[in-house]
Amino acid sequence: MRGADILRFSVHALKGYPVRSVLMLVAMAIGVAAVVLLTALGEGARRYVTGQFASLGSHLLIILPGRSETTGAHPPILGETPRDLTLDDAFALLRSARIRRVAPVALGSAPASWGRRERETTVIGSTADFQRIRHLKLAQGRFLPEIDPRKAAAVCVLGAAVRAELFGPEAALGRWVRLGDRRFRVVGVLAPQGQSIGLDLDEVAIVPVASAQALFDSPSLFRVLAEARSREDLSRAAADSRDIIRDRHEGEEDVTVITQDAVIATLDRIFGALTLTVAGIAGVSLVVAGILIMNVMLVAISERREEIGLLKALGAASGKIQLLFLAEAGLLSLTGALLGLGLGLLGVWAGRELYPALSLAPPAWATAGALAVGVGAGVLFGVLPARRAARLDPVQALSGR
Amino acid sequence: MIRLQAIQRKFVVGDQTVYALNGVSLEVEHGEYLSIMGPSGSGKSTLLNIIGLLDHPTSGQYWLAGKDVTGLADEERAEIRREKIGFVFQLFHLVARLTAAGNVELPLTLAGLPRPEREERVRELLAAYGLTARARHLPGQLSGGERQRVAIARATVTRPEILLADEPTGNLDRSSGREIIELLESLNRQGLTLLLVTHDPQLGRRAARQVQMRDGRISGDGRGG
Structure with a gap:
């Protein structure tokens, strides 16, 4: 029997029992579509998050108070009570020839008000270099002035949402807003930035770092952002930062230095593992589809006993019968898998x-793997029914026993 | 052509052993027309299944065309069935989802013949059996007589040497039955060895040689017609 004839015979047989065939196709299609969709989601999330970090600039160092080496989680959840990071610590980092600029960051929350409008707002205290390090874009006005960072100045830059909610259609530039118990003149408004590493920059007010420290009555910094001169300098700049702070903190290494690379690599690993996990979970549905194919094929064989007996009488050896039923299972699985792939890609x-921001895309390994596992499971679970068909006694099969 | 010697076929049912065939010896020459008659349970169909290599004897020996085929492997038995033997059944056993032409083509497909050759042979045979107009019909759309003619076409499309017919008219009315038996006899006149199992004595007496069976044994083997 030729290959094309086996295929034609299988197609005929499957068409002969449309409900049963469609059921098996749907089971396999759902399995493959689930793998494609879920891995696309995982991969999309991975790209989105790593992209968010990459957009901060590839030469970035983040210095956090505390000795925990936990990367990717900030502020560190673990670790001993840290010695505070101060402005002097931050600017001492510039002693390293590999660090181009630093931006100390003080963070807190305060009610922001203008006229009768008031809202709780995240207040970031930093310097003019914060804009350069974080690649912030302005919609109006200018960023914080280049002034002595130890000097408090009553100016602020508002996030897009804060500006819109406090001022509505009115101009904000040059107006005085109240942050906590102090007044600040609006010198600039950020262009909409959206969420970035857990902070919604549309919802902030940025003030000079000394003003924030005065506002929150605390000399400590939330973190220090530093920019290395080049990507190659990054690891040396991180080592320099640790050395400088250790010198300043009486020989104790009580800060955590995170490089941009380390953050991205960690996130990449986490989301990669997440994608693999969801692929595995969805893969189980492929095995379930395989088992369904086995069950339905077993039922089909008991209904087609007479036909199997006839094929044997007409000269089909047991191996040929087995091949015919395996071809049916393979054809079903392949068609179902391709259908599932189409459905998954449509999804x-x-x-x-x-959600264009997520840039969903199934990884090639997941697509190929889903197809291979789907077809493999179908054929593998088709073996038992095919063997059972091949072993049928032709006389009994023909008599319907 | 066919030589059986001391063939036994026993079945174990529960704790009882039943001999469907008990020491059957038979020789059939090439081109013979032989009917096997006997009451239900006498072993006629079992004998036909063993001759057709669908069943194995428990003991005894079987030569087909001079070759001992008693202990052949599944693959070799299938090959002999494919090339030398045609079957006609009482219940037709047509594949319901295939057309008349598709059913006739099936043995040629299993034999691996190229498609154009298969179609040519099927067309010729359907024309010879007056079934051209029914070629595209499904078995459910055919009368009983037509179904059996399709089944005979399927049995003979590979040009076998032996045709085994098990109660071929058992499911047909009198007139269709006569047509079918005349078709089978004409095939025998063309050289085909024809073994016909029937419990109808009138039909059995049409054969040149009549074998009577009772309780798994041959109780009579005579020539008549």
């Missing part, structure tokens, strides 16, 4: 249209 396309 991915719809997801991309709805």
Whole structure:
């Protein structure tokens, strides 16, 4: 029997029992579509998060108070009570030839008000270099002035949402807003930035670092952002930062230095593992589909006993019967898997249209793996029914026993 | 052509052993027309299944065309069935989802013949059996007589040497039955060895040689017609 004839015979047999065939196709298609969709989601999330960090600039160092080496989690959850990071610590980092600029960051929350409008706002205290390090874009006005960072100045830059909520259609530039118990003149408004590493920059007010320290009555810094001169200088700049702070903190290494690379690599690993996990979970549905194919094929064989007996009488050896039923299982699994791939890709396309920021895309390994596992499971679970068909006694099969 | 010697076929049912065939010896020459008659349970169909290599004897020996085929492996038995033997059943056993032409083509497909050759042979045979107009019909759309003619076409499309017919008219009315038996006899006149199992004595007496069976043994083997 030729390959094309086996295929034609299988197609005929599957068409002969449309409900049963469609059921098996749907089971396999759902399994493959689930793998494609879920891995696309995982991969999209990975790209989104690592992209967010990458957009901060690839030469970035983050210096956190505390000795924990936990990367990717900030502020560190673990670790001993840290010695505070101060402005002097921050600017001492510039002693390293590999560090181009630093931006100390003080963080707190305060009610912001203008006229009768008031809202709780995150207040960031920093310097003019904060804009350069974080690549912030301005919609109006200018950023914080280049002044002595130890000097408090009553100026602020508002996030887009804060500006919109406090001022509505009115101009904000040059107006005085109240942050906590102090007044600040609005010198600039940020362009909408959106969420970035857990901080919504549309919802902030940025003031000079000394003003923030006075506002929150605390000399300590939330963190220090530093920019290395080049990507190659990054690891040396991190070592320099540790050395400088250790010198300043009486020989104790009580800060955590995170490099941009380390953060991205960690996130990449976390989301990679997450994608693998969801692929595994969805993969289980492929095995379930395989088992369904086995069950339905077993039922089919008991219904087609007479046909199997006839094929044997007409000269089909047991091996040929087995091949015919395996071909049916393989054909079903392959068609179902391809259908599932189409459905999955359609879902991915719809997801991309709805949430363009996520840039959903199934990884090639997941697509190929889903197809291979789907077809493999179908054929593997087709072996038992095919063997059972091949072992049928032709006389009994023909008599319907 | 066919030589059986001391063939036994026993079945174990629960704690009882039943001999469907008990020491059957038979020789059939090439081109013979032989009917096997006997009451239900006499072993006619079992004998036909053993001759057709669908069943194995428990003991005894079987030569087909001079070759001992008693202990052949599944693959070799299938090959002999494919090339030398055609079956016609009482219940037709047509594949319901295949057309008349598709059913006739099936043995040629299993034999691996190229498609154009298969189609040519099927067309010729359907024309010879007056079934051209029914070629594209499904078995459910055919009358009983037509179904059996399709089944005979399927049995003979590989040009076998032996045709085994098990109650071929058992499911047909009198007129269709006569047509079918005349078709089978014409095939025998063309050289085909024909073994016909029937419990109808009138039908059995049409054969040149009549074998009577009772309780798994041959109780009579005579020539008549």
